[in-house]
Amino acid sequence: MTTPQEPNLPDYRDLPADVAARMKVIKERELVLEIDHLGKVFGGRKNPTVALEDIEFGVHKREFICVVGPSGCGKSTLVRILAGLEEGTSGRILVDGRPVTGPGPDRGMVFQKYTLFPWLTVCQNVMFGIEMSGTEKGEAQRQAMQWLQMIGLEQFAEAWPHQLSGGMQQRVAIARALAAQPRVLLMDEPFSALDAQTRLRMQNYLMEIWRKVDITIVFITHDLDEAIYLADRILVLQPRPGRVEEVIEVPLSRPRRAAQMTAGEFLATKAHLEALIRSSGPNADDSADEDVELDIPLLTLVSDKAE
Amino acid sequence: MKSFTSAWKLYGKVDGSSRSILAVLAIILPLVAWSAVSYLPFLWHPQILITDAGDEDYLETGMRLNRADFGKAVQEMQAHGQKVPQGIPANPVYLPSPGNVLSAFINAFTNPVGGGTEKSIPQAFWHSIQIIFWGFVISSAIGVPLGVMCGALPALARLVEPSVDFFRYLPAPAFGALAVAILGIYDAPKIAIIVIGTLFQQILVISNTTRKLDFALIEAARTLGAKGPRLLFRVVVPGILPDLYRDQRILLGWAWTYLIVAELIGTSSGITWFITQQARYQHFDNVYAAMALIGIAGLGTDMLLGILARFLFTWKRENV
Ligand SMILES: Nc1ncnc2c1ncn2[C@@H]1O[C@H](COP(=O)(O)OP(=O)(O)OP(=O)(O)O)[C@@H](O)[C@H]1O
Ligand SMILES: [Mg+2]
Numbered sequence: 001m002t003t004p005q006e007p008n009l010p011d012y013r014d015l016p017a018d019v020a021a022r023m024k025v026i027k028e029r030e031l032v033l034e035i036d037h038l039g040k041v042f043g044g045r046k047n048p049t050v051a052l053e054d055i056e057f058g059v060h061k062r063e064f065i066c067v068v069g070p071s072g073c074g075k076s077t078l079v080r081i082l083a084g085l086e087e088g089t090s091g092r093i094l095v096d097g098r099p100v101t102g103p104g105p106d107r108g109m110v111f112q113k114y115t116l117f118p119w120l121t122v123c124q125n126v127m128f129g130i131e132m133s134g135t136e137k138g139e140a141q142r143q144a145m146q147w148l149q150m151i152g153l154e155q156f157a158e159a160w161p162h163q164l165s166g167g168m169q170q171r172v173a174i175a176r177a178l179a180a181q182p183r184v185l186l187m188d189e190p191f192s193a194l195d196a197q198t199r200l201r202m203q204n205y206l207m208e209i210w211r212k213v214d215i216t217i218v219f220i221t222h223d224l225d226e227a228i229y230l231a232d233r234i235l236v237l238q239p240r241p242g243r244v245e246e247v248i249e250v251p252l253s254r255p256r257r258a259a260q261m262t263a264g265e266f267l268a269t270k271a272h273l274e275a276l277i278r279s280s281g282p283n284a285d286d287s288a289d290e291d292v293e294l295d296i297p298l299l300t301l302v303s304d305k306a307e
Numbered sequence: 308m309k310s311f312t313s314a315w316k317l318y319g320k321v322d323g324s325s326r327s328i329l330a331v332l333a334i335i336l337p338l339v340a341w342s343a344v345s346y347l348p349f350l351w352h353p354q355i356l357i358t359d360a361g362d363e364d365y366l367e368t369g370m371r372l373n374r375a376d377f378g379k380a381v382q383e384m385q386a387h388g389q390k391v392p393q394g395i396p397a398n399p400v401y402l403p404s405p406g407n408v409l410s411a412f413i414n415a416f417t418n419p420v421g422g423g424t425e426k427s428i429p430q431a432f433w434h435s436i437q438i439i440f441w442g443f444v445i446s447s448a449i450g451v452p453l454g455v456m457c458g459a460l461p462a463l464a465r466l467v468e469p470s471v472d473f474f475r476y477l478p479a480p481a482f483g484a485l486a487v488a489i490l491g492i493y494d495a496p497k498i499a500i501i502v503i504g505t506l507f508q509q510i511l512v513i514s515n516t517t518r519k520l521d522f523a524l525i526e527a528a529r530t531l532g533a534k535g536p537r538l539l540f541r542v543v544v545p546g547i548l549p550d551l552y553r554d555q556r557i558l559l560g561w562a563w564t565y566l567i568v569a570e571l572i573g574t575s576s577g578i579t580w581f582i583t584q585q586a587r588y589q590h591f592d593n594v595y596a597a598m599a600l601i602g603i604a605g606l607g608t609d610m611l612l613g614i615l616a617r618f619l620f621t622w623k624r625e626n627v
Binding site for chain 1 (some may be wrong): 316344439502521523524526528530531532533534537541542546620621622623
């Protein structure tokens with residue numbers, strides 16, 4: 001099951017030399033984020049939903065981790081627990097070796113929903129986290145403008161968030177989260193509401209920022225291309241209960257560019273991921289309708305058989 | 308014209324010019340209807356105003372009779388060959404014409420000193436405004452912070468809201484006698500009634516508004532390191548401010564409805580007392596003039612507050 005289906009594709013586990021060297025360097029770095037036997041059960045004693053079970057994972061400094069899995073496997077729950085917005089039922093989260101007790105500025109988060117504060121200008125939004133750490137206003141503004149320059153939105157500093165497009169808002173949200181100087185940036189499907197072109201541009205922006213800033217990223221997505229394109233390692237979750245199915249080291253060298261999406265390694269990894277996620281499908285009721293035969297009566301009067 | 312018809316579709320669009328046309332019509336149409344009923348003798352006018360009593364003993368100039376009674380009297384007197392009374396069609400005394408009300412209105416301001424213990428409309432109105440103002444300020448000083456805290460702090464909400472809900476259902480007039488016994492007979496109990504009438508609603512309305520703040524914004528702020536008072540004053544308060552402002556506008560209107568109760572307890576005073584008195588003397592032109600003043604003042608304040616909101620909350624999408 002774990003072998004690629006198409007014979008001419010390379011094995012996704014064969015890392016090119018440069019990638020293998022890079023992975024080795026990363027693995028020698030200290031762990032920034034540790035997930036220690038984490039479990040999460042929703043609901044009371046009557047009908048508990050096990051969202052996560054015994055998750056065990058460590059993220060190294062400056063690593064880019066993507067988390068994928070079928071819908072409802074607990075990706076959002078995991079990242080919300082990492083952020084401290086939700087509490088695990090068992091196990092714990094460590095950041096730099098210290099257990100997490102709630103949300104804090106050491107873990108920034110970018111949400112799927114647009115969450116810029118609508119009553120603050122773009123610049124003030126970016127200043128928010130800086131000011132919360134006790135920095136005085138003038139300095140905060142200076143730093144915020146630097147961030148806006150970095151994401152190329154300095155001319156929108158005085159605009160209200162609703163005057164920005166969705167992609168721009170998410171860029172500001174990334175800048176806002178990074179400006180607070182977190183150790184880890186958590187992102188829950190931040191680009192899923194954007195169109196394909198904007199999404200690709202945002203992915204490139206994100207990787208560009210990541211290269212220049214001292215940040216470790218945990219990125220949730222359901223888009224396999226996105227996961228392979230961005231990640232150093234991909235954490236594949238299986239649903240009901242949410243468990244780590246496999247951790248994949250992405251065999252693509254950096255810096256990444258869109259052309260790599262047609263490379264053999266990319267396709268092999270994708271084929272494997274698809275197989276993994278489909279294999280956890282049949283027992284997931286969301287995909288139970290996959291091989292249902294549709295029986296739709298003819299509702300058109302067009303008589304040519306072009307379709 | 309095209310946009311004018313679209314304004315009549317369900318959820319249609321209204322553009323600037325049709326908006327102003329409709330606004331003008333909103334004022335003019337009721338006035339036209341009122342004028343028509345008042346000045347066109349063939350519309351309604353169910354009574355006859357006697358101008359000359361003739362030979363009838365019980366009639367006097369200025370009396371109003373139902374048309375049927377008047378007709379009967381005239382017939383009888385014609386049969387007896389007496390001098391018939393004269394009269395003109397008139398509306399009942401409780402419907403004065405716009406002209407009469409307008410002149411009462413103007414008279415109230417040009418001739419402001421009322422006779423004896425009677426206060427003039429402006430005096431009475433000014434007194435009422437002070438009662439409302441202090442009642443609303445005191446209520447807000449307690450209700451706004453408490454409401455926001457109840458909305459943001461679940462424990463406080465569970466402690467406070469049940470008793471607030473209890474008092475909310477007690478009609479404010481029930482506190483009238485109590486207020487007078489405790490606070491005396493002058494303005495203090497009146498202000499207290501306004502406070503009692505407004506405060507409990509205010510706490511509940513505002514705590515609800517606070518709870519409705521988009522929770523994702525709170526979570527975003529938390530991941531940026533905001534908590535405690537900072538979270539409250541940098542996120543919760545600015546986030547709910549436009550809705551809080553709208554609530555306050557509605558609650559101010561609410562405060563006015565308790566005025567009638569407030570002004571009848573202790574030593575009666577103010578505009579609603581004025582109205583009650585004038586109605587008793589059947590000076591309905593004064594009654595309408597006073598009512599118009601309340602309406603105009605209320606509408607004016609609300610419009611002013613609405614315009615102010617547009618400047619205060621430029622970040623709101625709908626205001627741009
Ligand atoms: N607040 C909650 N109360 C009860 N059950 C919940 C709650 N939140 C999530 N769940 C359950 O936990 C499981 C995981 O949900 P989660 O939102 O983490 O999935 P996900 O992987 O993010 O899915 P998607 O890809 O659709 O976003 C689901 O079965 C869901 O029904
Ligand atoms: Mg999710």
